[in-house]
Amino acid sequence: MLPTCARVSRHPRAIVTAVTHTVRLPRLGTFEAWRDAARALAGNGVAAEQVVWAMEDAPTSLFEGAEAPLPRPAPLTVPKAFPPLARLLCASRAEGAMDLAYRLLLRSSRTPRLLTNRADVEVARAEGLAKNIRRDMHKMKAFVRFRDVTPEGANRRKFLSWFEPDHRIEELMTGFFARRFGDMDWVIVTPEVTMRFDGEVSLQAVASDRPDLSDDVEKLWQTYYANIFNPARLKIKAMTAEMPRKYWKNLPEADLIPGLIAQAETRARGMAEAAPTIAPDRAAAITLRLRDGLTPPPDGTTLAGCTRCALARHATQSVPGEGPQDAALMIVGEQPGDMEDLAGRPFVGPAGQAFDKIATAAGLDRRAAYVTNAVKHFKFIPRGKRRIHQSPNADEVSHCRWWLTRELDTVQPALVLAMGATAALALTGDGSGITRRRGRIERGLHGGAVFITTHPSFLLRQATDAGRETQEALFRRDLEQVAQILADLENLAVPGEILKA
Numbered sequence: 001m002l003p004t005c006a007r008v009s010r011h012p013r014a015i016v017t018a019v020t021h022t023v024r025l026p027r028l029g030t031f032e033a034w035r036d037a038a039r040a041l042a043g044n045g046v047a048a049e050q051v052v053w054a055m056e057d058a059p060t061s062l063f064e065g066a067e068a069p070l071p072r073p074a075p076l077t078v079p080k081a082f083p084p085l086a087r088l089l090c091a092s093r094a095e096g097a098m099d100l101a102y103r104l105l106l107r108s109s110r111t112p113r114l115l116t117n118r119a120d121v122e123v124a125r126a127e128g129l130a131k132n133i134r135r136d137m138h139k140m141k142a143f144v145r146f147r148d149v150t151p152e153g154a155n156r157r158k159f160l161s162w163f164e165p166d167h168r169i170e171e172l173m174t175g176f177f178a179r180r181f182g183d184m185d186w187v188i189v190t191p192e193v194t195m196r197f198d199g200e201v202s203l204q205a206v207a208s209d210r211p212d213l214s215d216d217v218e219k220l221w222q223t224y225y226a227n228i229f230n231p232a233r234l235k236i237k238a239m240t241a242e243m244p245r246k247y248w249k250n251l252p253e254a255d256l257i258p259g260l261i262a263q264a265e266t267r268a269r270g271m272a273e274a275a276p277t278i279a280p281d282r283a284a285a286i287t288l289r290l291r292d293g294l295t296p297p298p299d300g301t302t303l304a305g306c307t308r309c310a311l312a313r314h315a316t317q318s319v320p321g322e323g324p325q326d327a328a329l330m331i332v333g334e335q336p337g338d339m340e341d342l343a344g345r346p347f348v349g350p351a352g353q354a355f356d357k358i359a360t361a362a363g364l365d366r367r368a369a370y371v372t373n374a375v376k377h378f379k380f381i382p383r384g385k386r387r388i389h390q391s392p393n394a395d396e397v398s399h400c401r402w403w404l405t406r407e408l409d410t411v412q413p414a415l416v417l418a419m420g421a422t423a424a425l426a427l428t429g430d431g432s433g434i435t436r437r438r439g440r441i442e443r444g445l446h447g448g449a450v451f452i453t454t455h456p457s458f459l460l461r462q463a464t465d466a467g468r469e470t471q472e473a474l475f476r477r478d479l480e481q482v483a484q485i486l487a488d489l490e491n492l493a494v495p496g497e498i499l500k501a
Helices: 030-043 082-090 097-110 121-143 170-180 216-228 236-242 245-250 257-274 281-294 338-343 350-362 394-411 421-428 456-460 465-489 495-500
Strands: 004-010 015-025 051-055 158-162 185-189 193-197 201-205 329-333 370-373 380-383 386-389 415-419 441-443 449-453
Touching: 015 030, 030 051, 030 082, 030 097, 051 097, 082 097, 082 121, 097 121, 121 170, 170 185, 170 193, 170 201, 329 394, 329 421, 350 456, 350 465, 370 394, 394 421, 415 421, 415 465, 421 449, 449 465, 456 465
Parallel strands: 015 051, 158 185, 329 370, 329 415, 415 449
Antiparallel strands: 004 015, 185 193, 193 201, 380 386, 441 449
């Protein structure tokens, strides 16, 4: 229906007469009716200011006139994205939504890429309204609750539900519910529309009140909900964020929620008072660390038979240190890698080869040093045929510190080179800030001097050639400093004075 009326605007110098078209749309088939009317109006060059859009049950305007048929409209072309957007706008109850859709129709027919311009005020408002419609549709999917109303002796189940949408989304949702619940008959009642499915969908625009949906199953659910409700974990903001309060009244447990919330603090306090007193989680870790630091392995236990931590179960073998027992320098890495685990020797893999190359260039003789690792077994995660390296955790480092301490007591090096965070943790008790601490000498847990630097595998992990060259230069500088310290040791009266040098 396209009623028209003459509207006269008086001005001191001119009198302008404009024709206003009032379009009334049905509650069902809203978009299709809007589309047909909009196509006719736009095809005849009717401006947006000359059209009033209203639902058929809206109050009649004083200026509405008799129907005036329009001539055959000219062809109209719009982008593909417009019809879905217009369908959502026609479902919106926001004031001016259909008028906005018509203005975008006129503009997008002249500017095909208009809808891709999110900076446009009208496009942005349309997207905002469409987002609200999609959110309302999602809420309907999430919060519709069917109750079984199958008549006795029926061959097909039947279910009933009540839902109160914010917008006119019933027609948009029929396809979803028909696909999702196509194996049963169902009725979804809203305040304005009744949706039915008995093999095919039918909709009826009829005002309805909320039907009585209580049954024995809901009473059983209320009993269960009241018993599993945990007052100590009550988070009202999270509850309302996931399910706004407007939907609570349709839940079986809605009558219980206010009382449960009111009693939550008292019940939570009572639960805390009745709970047994237990040590905090950190107590077990502290106890384990103290025990492992003080208790040696059983008499006769060798490194090859060590089971102080779980790493021994999966590694091929333990990898002890090697080198002169009276070396002035002890080199400590992280843990054996894949190749070290198979060979039973430290630093024979890619990281060890990189170290050897740079150490030689820095004037440091690895053969004169005692080389070992903070952890003596390979830690990894299997991935197909490969074994992916995993860094040892603090507990594993603590378990293995007994063996490292034995090596330090045996060799008694004048200087220990700690390469990487794990080695620094094992030797100084602190594995943080290696790049900040590199090049420094610190006092180790054994009382001797510890020179901090990065692990050679850090060089291999650089993503770019430039990054690798930079890190190799820094690593070489550190090793040159270690070589110089060892050369100067012969001139020191007491080796321990290296900490002051």
